[in-house]
Amino acid sequence: AQTVTQSQPEMSVQEAETVTLSCTYDTSxxxxxxxxxxxxxxxxxILVIRQEAYKQQNATENRFSVNFQKAAKSFSxxxxxxxxxxxxxxxxxxxxxxxxxxxxxxxxxTKLTVNP
Amino acid sequence: GAGVSQSPSNKxxxxxxxxxxxxxxxxxxxxxxxxxxSLGQGLEFLIYFQGNSAPDKSGLxxxxxxxxxxxxxVSTLTIQRTQQEDSAVYLCASSRTRGSxxxxxxxxxxxxxx
Numbered sequence: 001a002q003t004v005t006q007s008q009p010e011m012s013v014q015e016a017e018t019v020t021l022s023c024t025y026d027t028s029x030x031x032x033x034x035x036x037x038x039x040x041x042x043x044x045x046i047l048v049i050r051q052e053a054y055k056q057q058n059a060t061e062n063r064f065s066v067n068f069q070k071a072a073k074s075f076s077x078x079x080x081x082x083x084x085x086x087x088x089x090x091x092x093x094x095x096x097x098x099x100x101x102x103x104x105x106x107x108x109x110t111k112l113t114v115n116p
Numbered sequence: 117g118a119g120v121s122q123s124p125s126n127k128x129x130x131x132x133x134x135x136x137x138x139x140x141x142x143x144x145x146x147x148x149x150x151x152x153x154s155l156g157q158g159l160e161f162l163i164y165f166q167g168n169s170a171p172d173k174s175g176l177x178x179x180x181x182x183x184x185x186x187x188x189x190v191s192t193l194t195i196q197r198t199q200q201e202d203s204a205v206y207l208c209a210s211s212r213t214r215g216s217x218x219x220x221x222x223x224x225x226x227x228x229x230x
Contacts, residue, residue, distance in 0.1 A: 004158075037221075043205060045159075045221035091158055102166070102211075103149060103175065104219060106158035 002027045004094050006107035013082045014115050020067075021077045021110045023092030031097040034068065034075045035104065039089040048090070051075065053097070079112075087114045118142065120222035122208050128228045129198055137193045137225045141210030148191050149219060150183060153205040162206075165191065198229045 003026045013019035025034070036048040051059045051068050058066050063083075067076045079086055089111050093104040121140040129135050141148050146167045151159040161175040165185045176182070180198075185191040195202055205226050209219040 006158075043207075043224045043226075045207065045209070047218055050218070093159075102147065103161040103164055103172070104151075104159070105161070106151075108156070108158040 002029075002032075002094050002096070002105045004092050004105050004107040006092055006110050008110045009108070010111045010113070012113040012115060013079070015082055015084060017082055018078060018080045019082055019112065021079075021090050021092075021112070023075045023077070023107055025073050025075065025092070025094050025105075027073070027094065027096075029096055033095045033097060034066075035093040035095070036064070036066070036075075036077045037091045037093060037106075038086075039091060039109070040087075045091070049077065082114050084114050084116060087112055120208055120210055120220050122206075122222040122225050124225060125223065126226045126228070128230065130230050131200060132197055134194065134196045135198055135227065137195075137206050137227070139191045139193070139208030139210075139222060141189065141191070141208070142212075142220055143189075145210035145212050145220075146188065147211040147213065147219075148185055149209040149211075150191070150193050151207045151209065152177075153207060153224070155204070159207060162193070195227075198227075200229050203227055203229045 005024045032053045034051045038046045049061045063080045065078045089109045091109045092107040123138045148165045150162040163183045164172040180196045183193045205224040207224040209221045211219045
C-alpha cells in the first residue's frame with residue numbers, strides 16, 4: 001500500500017521569505033500523481049500544485065514550486081515570497097495513475113504559520 | 117459555477133444514534149469521493165463512486181458505515197449507531213471524469229458524537 005509522510009507537523013516563516021515543506025512517499029508503481037493541497041481554517045481543501053511522475057520537470061504555479069525527486073521518492077513544496085494568506089494546513093497527497101480506485105492517499109499535514 | 121456542497125455543516129449527535137451526511141457534487145462530475153479527517157490527522161479515504169461502476173468501499177472502517185449515490189449525482193453517507201471515535205470532519209470531493217487529475221472538495225461536515 002502507498003504511504004505518504006510529512007515529517008514537519010508545524011513550520012513558520014516570515015512574511016516575504018521562502019519556506020520549504022517536506023513530503024516523502026512510498027510506492028512500487030512507476031506512474032502516479034502527486035499533489036499539494038492547502039486547507040485554511042474554513043476547511044475547504046484547495047489544490048495548490050500537482051506533479052505527474054513521468055514528467056521530469058518540476059511543476060510551478062506562481063509562487064509555488066515543487067522539488068520532485070523520483071528516485072528518492074521525495075516531493076517538497078517551496079513557497080516563495082510568503083504571504084499572510086498562505087497560512088494554512090498543507091497536505092501532500094498521492095494518487096495512482098491508472099487502474100483501480102482513484103483515491104488520494106494523504107500525509108498528516110504541516111501547519112504553516114506566516115509571521116508579519 | 118457552484119462548487120461541491122455538503123450538509124449539514126455541523127452535526128452533533130448522541131452516541132448510538134444514526135446520522136446522514138449529504139454531498140452535492142459539481143454538476144456533470146462523474147466521480148465522487150468521501151474522506152474522513154480526524155483531529156490532527158490527514159484525510160482518510162472512505163469510499164469512491166465512478167459513474168455506474170460498483171463503488172470502491174475499501175476505506176469504510178466498519179459495517180456501521182454505508183454510502184449511496186442516487187442518479188449519479190447526490191451522495192449520502194450514513195453512519196449507524198454512532199460512536200465517539202466517529203467524531204471527525206467528513207469531506208466529499210468530486211472530479212470530472214475517470215482519470216481527471218483534480219478532485220474538488222466541499223467544505224465538509226463536522227460530526228461530533230457525545
